[in-house]
Each structure stands twice: as C-alpha cells, then as structure tokens.
Amino acid sequence: MNLIMRLLKYAKPYKFWFILAIVVVISLTFVTLLPPQIVRSAVNNYITNENLSTQERFSGIFKMAVYFLLSTTAIFVLEYVSIIITTFLGGKIVYDIRKDLYRHVLRLPMSFFDNHPSGQITTRIANDTQNVMEFFTSVVTSVFNDVFLLTGVIIMMLKVSKSLFVNISFVFPVLIVAMLLFRYFDLKAYRAVRTNISKVNAYLAEHIAGMPVVKLFNAEDFERREFDKVNKSLYDARIKQMYVFAVFRPTVSTLYRLAIAAIIWMGAKYIIAKTLNFGDLYAFVAYLELFMKPLEDLSEKYDVIQNTTASAEKIFTLMDENEEHFGKEDGKKVIEKGVVEFKNVWFRYTKDRWILKDINLKFEPGKLIAVVGETGAGKTSIMNLVNGMYRIQKGEILIDGVNLENYNIHCLRKNISAVPQDVVLFSGTLLDNVRLFHDEISEEKVIDALKGVYVWDLIERLPEGLNTKIIERGKGISAGERQLIALARSVLFDAKIFILDEATSNIDVQTEERIQKAVRELSQKKTVVMIAHRLATVVSADVIYVVHNGELVESGTHEELMKKKGVYYKLYEVQFVK
Numbered sequence: 001m002n003l004i005m006r007l008l009k010y011a012k013p014y015k016f017w018f019i020l021a022i023v024v025v026i027s028l029t030f031v032t033l034l035p036p037q038i039v040r041s042a043v044n045n046y047i048t049n050e051n052l053s054t055q056e057r058f059s060g061i062f063k064m065a066v067y068f069l070l071s072t073t074a075i076f077v078l079e080y081v082s083i084i085i086t087t088f089l090g091g092k093i094v095y096d097i098r099k100d101l102y103r104h105v106l107r108l109p110m111s112f113f114d115n116h117p118s119g120q121i122t123t124r125i126a127n128d129t130q131n132v133m134e135f136f137t138s139v140v141t142s143v144f145n146d147v148f149l150l151t152g153v154i155i156m157m158l159k160v161s162k163s164l165f166v167n168i169s170f171v172f173p174v175l176i177v178a179m180l181l182f183r184y185f186d187l188k189a190y191r192a193v194r195t196n197i198s199k200v201n202a203y204l205a206e207h208i209a210g211m212p213v214v215k216l217f218n219a220e221d222f223e224r225r226e227f228d229k230v231n232k233s234l235y236d237a238r239i240k241q242m243y244v245f246a247v248f249r250p251t252v253s254t255l256y257r258l259a260i261a262a263i264i265w266m267g268a269k270y271i272i273a274k275t276l277n278f279g280d281l282y283a284f285v286a287y288l289e290l291f292m293k294p295l296e297d298l299s300e301k302y303d304v305i306q307n308t309t310a311s312a313e314k315i316f317t318l319m320d321e322n323e324e325h326f327g328k329e330d331g332k333k334v335i336e337k338g339v340v341e342f343k344n345v346w347f348r349y350t351k352d353r354w355i356l357k358d359i360n361l362k363f364e365p366g367k368l369i370a371v372v373g374e375t376g377a378g379k380t381s382i383m384n385l386v387n388g389m390y391r392i393q394k395g396e397i398l399i400d401g402v403n404l405e406n407y408n409i410h411c412l413r414k415n416i417s418a419v420p421q422d423v424v425l426f427s428g429t430l431l432d433n434v435r436l437f438h439d440e441i442s443e444e445k446v447i448d449a450l451k452g453v454y455v456w457d458l459i460e461r462l463p464e465g466l467n468t469k470i471i472e473r474g475k476g477i478s479a480g481e482r483q484l485i486a487l488a489r490s491v492l493f494d495a496k497i498f499i500l501d502e503a504t505s506n507i508d509v510q511t512e513e514r515i516q517k518a519v520r521e522l523s524q525k526k527t528v529v530m531i532a533h534r535l536a537t538v539v540s541a542d543v544i545y546v547v548h549n550g551e552l553v554e555s556g557t558h559e560e561l562m563k564k565k566g567v568y569y570k571l572y573e574v575q576f577v578k
C-alpha cells in the first residue's frame with residue numbers, strides 16, 4: 001500500500017485533472033444508466049399503451065428516440081473525454097517517473113553498474129514504468145466508473161421491480177464466481193506466457209550478442225536445439241492460455257445467457273400476473289448486460305494492480321539506491337598542472353579482496369609514463385581511481401597536491417581523459433562523437449584535433465568522412481581507431497591528464513604506430529599515462545611502473561628495469577624470448 005501511496009504522490013501535481021476525470025466518470029455512469037430507462041419508458045408508456053391515440057403513441061416514441069440518441073451521444077462524448085484525460089494523466093505521470101528515474105541512474109556510482117546487469121536497469125526504466133502507466137490509465141479512474149456502475153445498475157433494477165430482483169438475485173453470485181474463476185485461470189496462463197516471452201527475449205539478447213563465439217565454435221546446431229527448448233515452452237504456454245479461453249469464455253457467456261433466460265422466465269410470470277410491463281422486463285435484461293462489463297473490468301484491474309505493485313517496488317528500489325557523492329559541489333574546478341600522486345593507496349571492489357595494495361606513484365606532465373603488469377594485476381583499476389569512478393578505502397590520491405575528494409567531480413572528469421580499452425561510440429555521426437554533440441565547436445577544430453592524433457587521414461578516406469554514421473556502439477570501426485577518436489575528443493576538450501588503456505584486441509601495426517606517435521607528442525605538454533599489455537609499446541617510456549598482484553613492485557626506465565632482472569624482466573622475457 002505504501003508503494004501505491006508513493007506512486008500516487010506523482011499524481012499530486014495533476015490533482016485538478018484527477019478531479020475532472022472523476023467528475024466525467026460519475027457523469028458517464030449516470031448517462032450509461034439512461035438508455036434502458038428510456039426504452040422502458042417508450043415500451044410501457046407508448047408502444048404498449050393502448051389508451052393513447054396512434055398519433056400520441058408515435059409522437060411519444062419519437063420523443064423517446066430523440067432522448068435515446070441524446071444519451072448515446074452524451075455517452076460517446078464523455079467516454080472520449082475520459083479516455084483523453086486518463087491517457088494524458090498516465091502519460092504525464094509516467095513521463096515524470098521515467099525522468100526522475102533516469103536522472104537518478106545517471107547519478108549512481110560505478111559500483112552499482114558493476115552489480116546490476118544493464119538489461120535489468122533498462123527494464124526498470126522502460127518496461128516497469130509502462131506497467132505503472134496502465135495503473136493510472138486503466139485503474140485509478142475506471143475503478144470509480146466500475147463501482148459506480150455496479151451500484152447504479154443494482155439501484156435501477158430495484159427501482160424497476162424489487163420482487164423480480166429478489167427472485168433472480170441467485171444469478172449474481174453465479175456470474176461473479178464464474179468470472180472470478182475465469183480470471184484466476186486466465187491470469188495464471190497469462191503469467192506463464194509472459195515468463196516464457198522474457199525467457200525467449202533474454203536468450204536471444206545473450207546469444208545474438210555472442211554470435212561471433214557461436215560461429216567460431218560451429219555451435220549453430222547446438223544453438224538451434226537450445227533455442228527450440230525455450231521456443232517450445234512459449235508455444236506450450238500459449239496453448240494452455242488458449243484452452244483457458246476456449247473453456248471459460250463460452251462458459252461465462254452461456255451462464256450469462258441462462259441468466260437472461262431466468263429473468264425472462266420469472267419476468268413472464270409477473271407479466272402474466274400483470275405486475276410487470278414489457279418495458280420493465282427489457283430494462284432488466286439491459287441492466288444485466290451493463291452489470292457484466294464492470295464485473296469483468298474489476299477482475300481485470302486486480303491483475304493490473306498486482307503488476308503495478310511489483311513494478312513500483314522495483315522502480316522505488318532503484319530510486320532508493322544511494323547516489324554517488326564523490327568530491328564536493330563547491331570543490332576545486334580546475335587542474336592547472338596535472339600532477340597525480342598516489343600515497344599508500346589501498347583499494348578493493350568487493351569486501352573479500354584487495355585489488356591495489358599500498359600503492360605509491362607519481363604521474364607528471366612532460367614525461368611519457370607507462371603502467372605495465374600481467375592481466376588482472378590492477379592497471380585499469382588505477383585509471384578508474386584517478387577519474388573518481390571508484391572510491392579508495394585507505395590512503396590518498398592527490399592532483400596538483402589537492403585530495404581528489406576536494407574537487408568538483410564533474411570538472412575533475414572533464415579535465416581527465418580516460419580512454420578505456422573498448423571505447424563506446426554513440427549513435428550519430430563521427431563528427432557528433434568527436435565533439436560530443438556540442439554543435440558550437442567548428443568542424444575545423446574537430447579536424448585539427450583528429451590530425452593531432454594522426455587519425456584524420458583514415459577518416460578522410462571513408463566515403464562519408466566525418467559524416468559517417470555510427471551504428472551500435474561503433475561497430476565497423478576498429479578498437480584502435482575508436483581509441484584514437486576518443487583521444488582526439490579529449491584533445492579537443494583540452495583535458496590535462498590522459499590515461500590510455502591499451503586495447504588488447506589485435507591492433508594493426510599502423511594504428512599502433514599512430515597511437516604511439518600521438519601519445520609521445522601529447523606527453524610533452526600533458527600528463528600522459530599508457531597502460532600497456534604489450535611491452536613493445538612502452539620501451540621508450542620515461543617512467544615505467546610495474547604492477548604485480550595489486551602491488552607496485554618496480555619502477556624506472558626500460559633499461560633500468562631490465563638490469564634489475566625482476567618482474568618486468570620476466571614479463572619481457574615471456575613476450576620476446578621464445
């Protein structure tokens with residue numbers, strides 16, 4: 001209930017519209033009850049009334065027909081208005097929730113994204129909010145409609161004939177029980193279908209993304225069989241749902257028709273006894289029809305409320321995740337020199353394992369610095385700490401002598417260019433990607449930056465040059481080229497510190513040379529750190545830091561480290577001496 005209250009808080013700014021919706025719904029209930037009453041009056045007072053002249057009877061019938069038409073038009077208009085208001089309300093509220101949710105997600109720390117699959121976060125923002133929308137469009141106001149209509153129908157039936165109502169009242173519990181049973185089984189079958197659809201989606205998402213592996217390992221046959229299993233489960237669930245419909249739908253409609261027969265049977269007795277008119281009997285049957293719709297609706301709403309509660313719970317759990325509070329809003333905003341110092345830094349992602357242990361190092365401008373070590377040694381983690389992606393547990397990280405926590409995090413990250421191994425490009429053009437959608441930056445400046453990192457001639461050769469469309473995170477552009485584009489972007493935005501996590505995938509010799517040349521030139525003015533897997537790329541670095549099992553074990557130039565015959569020497573031997 002708490003969740004529903006929290007949801008309803010989002011409806012608060014639209015109080016006026018809600019009140020209007022309820023007024024419209026009450027009016028709709030009222031006019032919906034009118035047509036049977038009008039026909040009843042036409043039959044009783046004019047069609048079957050032989051006391052009036054033919055002329056009087058016809059003019060009376062005509063008057064009733066006009067009333068009937070007017071009430072039908074009013075129903076049409078009110079239904080139209082109520083659908084517009086509720087859809088507007090639902091759409092607006094869900095728009096607000098989605099906006100809040102995404103804004104919140106943008107402020108969550110990296111550790112959150114490490115522990116939550118991106119598919120799950122996407123579902124929260126896209127699908128769960130959609131379920132909530134259904135709550136506002138189809139539950140909040142139409143529950144009023146249904147309850148009013150049921151009450152109205154019963155009142156009208158009692159008004160037409162109390163004793164006929166009492167006599168046929170046994171049909172109501174029968175219809176209600178049949179409807180509830182149908183809903184129960186339908187809901188079960190529907191949920192099974194939905195679960196199986198999710199399984200098919202999840203399977204496809206994972207396996208299509210992993211298509212290169214499937215092809216490389218000739219696993220197509222295996223894949224086909226595995227997919228067939230989830231596909232078959234979905235088919236079975238659909239068939240079960242079909243049976244539920246095939247059995248229950250006709251059962252409910254047969255019961256409804258039997259109820260009408262019971263009303264006519266009982267009503268006929270009253271008519272013969274002259275205690276009921278034909279018009280009254282017609283009105284009774286018409287009200288029974290009106291009774292069925294809200295009954296069906298209400299049982300359906302139960303499912304929507306359950307779905308909404310489940311989705312709201314997930315949405316608010318995400319909304320309650322702690323935001324990242326790194327640095328200070330009014331903290332230091334500029335990096336003047338770009339000197340980075342680690343002082344006795346200890347860091348871990350999870351409680352059970354230290355990733356970096358007591359690290360002391362210094363990155364300075366004017367020197368090309370390299371960090372090397374075997375896979376999993378902790379090199380990328382160093383990069384993630386410099387730009388405040390994660391918080392350290394012990395020690396201090398200083399930039400220009402000021403603790404990282406005393407910076408404004410946004411300005412800090414703007415001044416640091418961390419180029420990851422796998423650079424993700426966004427949908428748009430290459431130009432958009434280099435200037436990050438800042439259209440005020442001229443194309444000439446973008447081209448200068450690209451030339452600065454020796455990638456312009458590659459782009460120039462593309463058929464559409466800078467206007468080349470980027471699809472799916474940068475498919476079709478190699479990892480090394482994407483790194484160069486990211487590097488050009490940082491040059492364009494005048495970052496002070498550059499950390500380049502060398503792409504492990506096979507970079508061709510030419511791209512590697514371009515990266516080498518670009519970083520060597522950049523390092524003359526800026527702080528440039530190369531994280532390297534292949535030692536060939538760092539031989540010419542001014543300082544090489546060697547990380548081993550999370551500890552900084554050696555530092556110096558290539559020659560000094562080779563002489564030491566320590567970890568670096570061994571790494572070098574493994575890579576170059578066969």
Ligand SMILES: Nc1ncnc2c1ncn2[C@@H]1O[C@H](COP(=O)(O)OP(=O)(O)OP(=O)(O)O)[C@@H](O)[C@H]1O
Nearest residue numbers: 114349350355374375376377378379380381382533
């Ligand atoms: N987000 C994370 N959550 C938990 N553990 C992590 C996370 N990222 C990395 N690790 C672990 O931390 C250790 C160091 O990882 P890191 O990426 O810093 O190594 P690396 O030296 O850069 O490796 P590589 O050369 O393969 O890129 C690894 O054992 C890795 O499994």
